[in-house]
Amino acid sequence: MTATIKDWRDDIYKVFKDLDITMVSHVPDAGHTPLINLCEKDNEIDVVTLTTEQDGVGLSCGAYAGGRKSALLMQSSGVGNCINALALPNICRIPFLTLVSMRGEWGEFIPWQVPMGLGTPKVLEAMDVKIFRADYKEEVGSTVDAAARFAFNTNRSAAVLLSQKMIGAKQFKNG
Amino acid sequence: MIDRRPFVQKILKNRKPNLRVISGLGTSTWDVMSGGDNTSNFGFIGAMGQAIPFSLGLAKSQPDLRILLFTGDGDTLMSLGSIATVANHPVSNLSIVVLDNESYVETGSQPTATAGKTDLELVAKGSGISNSYTITNENDYDKVIKTIYEEEGPSLVVAKCQAKATPLVFPHSFDGSVSINRFMSSIKS
Numbered sequence: 001m002t003a004t005i006k007d008w009r010d011d012i013y014k015v016f017k018d019l020d021i022t023m024v025s026h027v028p029d030a031g032h033t034p035l036i037n038l039c040e041k042d043n044e045i046d047v048v049t050l051t052t053e054q055d056g057v058g059l060s061c062g063a064y065a066g067g068r069k070s071a072l073l074m075q076s077s078g079v080g081n082c083i084n085a086l087a088l089p090n091i092c093r094i095p096f097l098t099l100v101s102m103r104g105e106w107g108e109f110i111p112w113q114v115p116m117g118l119g120t121p122k123v124l125e126a127m128d129v130k131i132f133r134a135d136y137k138e139e140v141g142s143t144v145d146a147a148a149r150f151a152f153n154t155n156r157s158a159a160v161l162l163s164q165k166m167i168g169a170k171q172f173k174n175g
Numbered sequence: 176m177i178d179r180r181p182f183v184q185k186i187l188k189n190r191k192p193n194l195r196v197i198s199g200l201g202t203s204t205w206d207v208m209s210g211g212d213n214t215s216n217f218g219f220i221g222a223m224g225q226a227i228p229f230s231l232g233l234a235k236s237q238p239d240l241r242i243l244l245f246t247g248d249g250d251t252l253m254s255l256g257s258i259a260t261v262a263n264h265p266v267s268n269l270s271i272v273v274l275d276n277e278s279y280v281e282t283g284s285q286p287t288a289t290a291g292k293t294d295l296e297l298v299a300k301g302s303g304i305s306n307s308y309t310i311t312n313e314n315d316y317d318k319v320i321k322t323i324y325e326e327e328g329p330s331l332v333v334a335k336c337q338a339k340a341t342p343l344v345f346p347h348s349f350d351g352s353v354s355i356n357r358f359m360s361s362i363k364s
Contacts, residue, residue: 023235046235048264050228051256058228058257062197065217065229065359066236088222088229092351155352 008166009035011141012099013042016071019148021097022046023063023070025056031101031167032073053078057085061094069152072098076120076161077113086127089157096129096157097148107169120161129157137166179274179336182313183245184210186272191241191324195361197233199226199246201281202341203274207245209344217358218346224253227261227271234266234328237362241268243323248275248289255298261329262303269329270322276338284338299331306330 012035016024024039025048026032039045050056056072063070074082079100089096103110104117124131132147134140144160151158179202187196187210196216198204203226204218219226230244251258251273261269277290289295299307306326310319310333322330348354 023232046264048231048235048260051259052254054224055228055254055257055260058222058225059232059260061225062229062232062234063236064232065355066233066362067359068232068236070232085222085225088219088225088351091221092355094355 007034008137008140009038012144013038015141015144015148016045018145019069019152021069021071021148023048023060023068024073025050025059025070026073027051027053027056027075027078029073029075029101030170031075031162032099035073053081054085056098057082057088057096060096061088061092064094069095070097071148072096074098074100076100076102076104077116079120079123079159080116083123083127086129086157090128093155095151095155097151098157098159099144099162100159101162101167102164104164106164108164109169109172124159127157129159131159131161133161133163135163135165140166176311176337177313177334179276179334180206180209180341182316182334182336183207183274185313185316186319186323187211190215193239194241194243194323195233195237195358197226197230197242197244199223199244199250201247201250203245203247203250204346205341205344206274208346212347214357214361217354220346220349220351223250224257226250227254227257230269230271231257231261231264231266234269235264238266238268240362241324242266242270244269244271245274246271248273248277248287248295249279251295252288252293258299258304258331259302262299265329267328271329271331272319273331273333274336275333276336278338280338280340284340295331296333304329304331307332309333309335311335
């Protein structure tokens, strides 16, 4: 990537700033790393590293009860960890936003990523989470903006699936 | 061993205006509700394991309030990792009181890990919450009050309780959206 091409993570960060999202929790994924770095440099954003993705659901809901908007960043493998926790924003009608970097779909190298990659949309739909999807860099900003507005304006849960095609499938080398 | 219900009621009696109380699902919520309906309480009736991260998010968002979480050993054991998160993203206004009866009383009193070899005070300390201690007598009530209102958090108090079933005391509403909006109104006002 050359310096003249803006990283799509910059567009997500801009949405966070535009919509006053001031708490960002995550179990890290390489696809989110540039965004996490941007948030960590920002004194107005609290970045919370979790030990399991489901805790980000409760953290987001508590932050909202206290008057702050937040977002949970995770890899698709973490979505399965969140299932029962998603009952909390659902039953309380608390806005909940998560950005999911997809694995197990486009040129995946690791077979272990495939089951939860395939299961991710089904699990989210099963818990009444509205799914938005970004397959191209150019649509990331508008998609995250739409998902965030959907969540915070209608008091629902929303997930943006950031496709592996866009993030790039890592090819591992042995040794 | 502490009789949990009068213990919780005593802590909540004469509560200060800056206190907000969260309770983990099940018996802890019935205990808090037994102290009287109050818009400054929010009780979980599901989403087991989420009370600690919820309280962390709330405490980070409302640094001028004192946040008190009552929850059980079962709920705490489901999210041990969240204790590490609390320790490493510390909030000085959060106190967690674990009503540890060493059993899943609501489902038939099956023993929890704390009936065996697990010590939640040591888990908290090992996770990085240095302000952690265990009480076994309700006479330690004054110490807990001091921790809740005055001491630098985060803190985790393990209150060893009798394992006995207590009457259910329902909240104002079982509808989470009603409960959370009522609770949020207590923060805005």
